[in-house]
Amino acid sequence: MTRCRLCGSAALASVVDLGATPPCESFLAADQLDQPEPAYPLHLRVCTDCWLAQIPPLITPEETFKEYAYFSSYSTSWVEHARTFVADAVQRVGLGPDAFVVEVASNDGYLLKHVVDRGIRCLGIEPSVNVGAAARDAGVPTLTEFLSPDTGTAVRAEHGPADLVVANNVYAHIPDVVGFTQGLRALVADDGWVSIEVQHLLTLIEENQYDTIYHEHFQYYTVASATRALASGGLTLVDVELLPTHGGSIRLWARPAEVAGEPTQQVADVLAREKAAGLQELSGYTEFSDRVAKVRRDxxxxxxxxxxxxxxxxxxxxxxxxxxxxxxxxxxxxxxxxxxxxxxxxxxxxxxxxxxxxxxxxxxxxxxxxxxxxxxxxxxxxxxxxxxxxxxxxxxxxxxxxxxxxxxxxx
Known part of the structure; x- marks a missing residue:
């Protein structure tokens, strides 16, 4: 990897090198145990211009997500997390009976089933054939597709603009962060909302959560780098929530730049925490590799x-x-x-x-x-x-x- 996938800079500094591993969801059947198994370098770097942490895009989303082993509904706490989010979002965004909600990477319908239960029109966009089929079996309308600007435009033309677009635990999973963000903008109404949940690089570094670095996760966000990523598609961050999920996540609330207005004080507070932790300079990353090595030894x-x-x-x-x-x-x-x-x-x-x-x-x-x-x-x-x-x-x-x-x- 020679250039940052967000800003194009060649100023990439090493954070931690985990060697070479197979893709993390490529579970083996018994008849595959005597076959060769590909492994790819897993080396986290950070761009010292825009401060987006990233790994090289050595595998494609198509290789990982067409047939997927992860079904969200098997986690009781995650289903409850989704139910609470839907209840809160209905109030925050003011979703009425005529609203339309789209979730990108909707998995097996674990979240949108709560939208369906409220009688709100919705659509899931899920690239994994097997997981999307499970969502449809559960009564959640689901399109089997990857999000791109063209996909977003086509969904908007067929179904209308979305009052709320949800993208939970997917913003790290796409190498074309700019194209994906443009797809989100194509989906959302001009006065609508986008909600994104993604692991927070701040807690990943502070809590030694290096096992969340894997080939499905192409980038790792601070609020500062996420703000830049959203802007690349015409979206502006207006609020952020700190969540305990996945060891520490951020929920980003964004709107089209034309209607966004000023961000909340919470955005400024989290940006200040990140700066104090040194995540906008190399000093915040230099000891991480040593702490990772200690987890392994222990x-x-x-x-x-x-x-x-x-x-x-x-x-x-x-x-x-x-x-x-x-x-x-x-x-x-x-x-x-x-x-x-x-x-x-x-x-x-x-x-x-x-x-x-x-x-x-x-x-x-x-x-x-x-x-x-x-x-x-x-x-x-x-x-x-x-x-x-x-x-x-x-x-x-x-x-x-x-x-x-x-x-x-x-x-």
Whole structure:
């Protein structure tokens, strides 16, 4: 990667190099285990002109998202998060019975089903064929397509302009950030609203959340860099909310530049926090690589010592972020016998690169392991409750991020 994908600058500085890994959602079937498996460099850099953090676009969205393993509805807390967002957005934007809502990267309809339940007209735009089919089966109108300026224009011509366009956890997933933003502008009404949720680079750096760096995530935003990205498509940031999701996210509220007005004080406050953390100069990034290395050393030390004591460690969850962690640490089935996941799509498959079996969640209670390594650490509160049953045999939970934490759970 020689130039910034947002501003075109060649001034790119290294933040952390995680080596080479397979795409994080390329789970393997049993008959693929003896076949070659491609791996791609995973090297985060930051543009010192516009301060957009980014990785090279070595894989295309078409390779990742035409058939996708992630279904949002399998996370109870995420479905509740979506329900709360819809209720709040109805009030904030003033969505009445004649309103129209579009969600980009609408997954299996986890969010728009709440819009459908309110009798509000809506449309999902979801590129994954299998996930979009699940949304339609759930009663959510869904177009199987990637968002581009042409797609946005075509949807607007057929359905009319959207009063609200939602783009949650997708703004990092597209290498053509300018074209995608232009697509959002094409969708939204001239007096409408765009709501975007994306992980906050500030918390990624502060909390060592390096496992959220993977090939699906082409860029990593501060409010400052997101403001510049939105402007590239004719949108202006007017408000921001700080969210706990994914370890720390930002919800960006934007409007067409012509009607946006002045941003709220919250925008100024978050920009000031980012500046104080040094994220608009190289000093804010220089120690991150060392802290990433310590996470790796601590986790490997724990797993090796547990194995030498004859203790069993299994995983919980098979999220994309987990595969960055497993590959960076070089963890194989000798240290992590298997992991489990609530998503049946993943059962009987193996994690990319590390070839760890993925089994149904019931296996934990049957095997009664000494430790359960929780890979979706961002759902800590939800999973501590779900996994409280491991207390019955004295099992404990292990969280690797932001630092190694061993938790005794109680009912």
């Amino acid at each position: 986790l490997l030390k724990f797993l090796i010592e547990a194995a030498e004591r004859g203790e069993t460690v299994v995983g919980y969850g098979a999220p994309g972020k987990g595969n960055t962690l497993l590959n960076h640490c070089g963890i194989r089935p000798d240290l992590l016998a298997y992991t489990v996941d609530r998503n049946p799509y993943k059962h009987g498959r193996f994690t990319p690169g590390t070839r760890i079996p993925i089994l149904p969640p019931e296996r934990i209670a049957a095997d009664r392991p000494d430790y359960v390594l929780v890979l979706p650490w961002n759902l800590r509160a939800e999973l501590v409750e779900q996994l409280s049953f491991v207390h019955e045999w004295g099992g404990r939970l292990v969280f690797p991020i932001p630092e190694l934490s061993i938790v005794e759970v109680k009912r």
